[in-house]
Amino acid sequence: MKKRKLKYLLAGGIVVAALAGMIYSGVQESMVYFYTPSELVQKKDAVQGKSLRVGGMVVERSIRWDPQTLLLTFQLTDGQGTVFVRHKGTAPDLFKEGAGAVVEGTWTPEGFFRSSNIMAKHSEEYKPPAHPETLESKKELFKSILKEGKP
């Protein structure tokens, strides 16, 4: 009776381990949530026209925004490769130069990434602002604005 139980346990354990292994390797291969800019640059012909995500750092001084046409352009980098991104519309508040971002869209034959959705990444570090806003600091700001505003 005991031996039989052990057999079932062993068989069950093997099935579970196999399942876990399959899920792990399957997820590993097919669940690339975003490509890095250098990966995209490497395989751009293979992925042309397919909808995918690219994630990286927004290059400093690369953001251009035209409020008339709502055209937003910037570059994403991972240090090795850089991708030029065009986006129609606005970006989330935390989207800024030097910060991480993930964009959804397609690689175009013209050699840029057409984004349909921008997502801003943020770090897991949380800390208070260096100069906390107090009532005093707001009064100071208000005064300085009034002074500079005078002709």
Add this chain to the structure above:
Amino acid sequence: MGRGSLATRVLGGTAGLLLAAGLYLGLVVVPPDAVQGDVQRIMYVHVPSIVTAYIAFFVVFCTSILYLWKRDLRFDAVAVSSAEIGVVFTGITLATGMIWGKPTWGVWWTWDARLTLTAILFTIYVGYLMLRAFAEEPLAGARYGAVLAILGFLDIPLNHLAVYWWRTLHQPSSILRPGGPSVASDMLLPLAMNFAGLVLLSTYFLVERVRLERLRHRTAEVRLTRGRRG
């Protein structure tokens, strides 16, 4: 039998007081985050909720193993009760996560590994509760449920490591991470208070819910014996 003991009521009261103080500290007293501003205060509900859910599912995992081993319905009563608590707090985590995601990431939801595995966790244990509710033969339901609960628990370690193994939009853990918490010390106190409050609250829920489940077992027993005599 109608109400919980004095000890459990004290437990519930302490949980309420801790949560009230922790929420007041977190939502009003401590400074906002330097990058995100006030919206980051969702962390004081979001993070304690998911850790509480993980603990609740760990209780389900252990008591399900014990039930399969000893076949004692008391273990099963704890398992099914704790699963309900875990589902509630996973739901709160998903909801607060979406509310936090929209103003910071720019989206309510995205299918990255962390979010997907959390949704799967929610589905597994909602499925567990449905299986328990719809089982025609309660003892068979308890057995199959225990197997599902044990296998489903594997999702949790996977989810914890997901942010390190795969690329995700979700940031890595702020508390249980190599090198210690990446949260400023002022912000840690309300986080710890809310966590302690939720653990106490869950314990209170668990004690009361197990008491109800045992009453249910007893009524079923009484019905069975009467049925036999009649």
